[in-house]
Amino acid sequence: MLKNLSDRSKAVLQLAVLSVVLIMAFVGLDYLSSLKTVRTTSMVRFEVEASGGFASITLRAGKVNMTEPTNVSVPWSQTVKIKSGTTVFLTASNPSVTGEITCRIFLDREAWKTETISSPKNGVACAGIIP
Numbered sequence: 001m002l003k004n005l006s007d008r009s010k011a012v013l014q015l016a017v018l019s020v021v022l023i024m025a026f027v028g029l030d031y032l033s034s035l036k037t038v039r040t041t042s043m044v045r046f047e048v049e050a051s052g053g054f055a056s057i058t059l060r061a062g063k064v065n066m067t068e069p070t071n072v073s074v075p076w077s078q079t080v081k082i083k084s085g086t087t088v089f090l091t092a093s094n095p096s097v098t099g100e101i102t103c104r105i106f107l108d109r110e111a112w113k114t115e116t117i118s119s120p121k122n123g124v125a126c127a128g129i130i131p
Contacts, residue, residue, distance in 0.1 A: 040084055042130050045106040047077040048092040051099020051119075061088045069093070082130050089127035097122050107131075 048055050055076065056069040062082040082088060094101040098119050103126040105113040113126040 039131075041081050042084065042108050043079060044082045044088060044130065045077060045079045045104075045109075046088075046090045046126075047104040047106070048072065048074055048090070048102070049076075049104075050074045050092065050094045050096075050101040052094060052096030054095065055092045055101060056095055057093075058091045059089070061090075062086055071095075084130050086130045087127070088130060089125065091123065091125045093123040094119070095122075 044061060046059060046061065048057055053074060054071055055074050056071050057066065057076065058069055059066040059078070061078075061080045064078070064080050088105065090103050090105060092101055092103045100116055100118050101122065101124050102114065102116040103124045104111065105126045105128065107130070113128055115124040115126050117124050
């Protein structure tokens with residue numbers, strides 16, 4: 001059947017088949033890209049550890065806003081659901097001014113930010129923008 005077609009007809013037929021294949025490939029790629037889930041929120045865990053049994057912290061994390069230093073028993077932690085693009089920060093100081101103090105931020109259970117400092121320095125800060 002194809003033997004009876006002219007060269008021009010064969011070229012048009014090949015071009016049509018190639019166009020259909022390319023369209024199918026683009027539709028398939030578009031479908032696959034729509035299957036990706038776009039993360040709009042993350043579970044963020046804040047932790048503080050310190051020598052001496054307590055620490056003084058400030059925390060800004062979405063709706064949680066502890067701008068005044070607050071004394072907490074250590075180890076201390078809090079988990080908050082936070083929107084992407086939100087800036088978070090945690091500061092901690094060690095009023096006993098002995099040993100070490102550490103702050104950590106976990107993003108969806110993965111270690112994200114960590115800071116440790118030893119006396120005589122007594123303050124740490126962990127901060128970032130939730131991706």
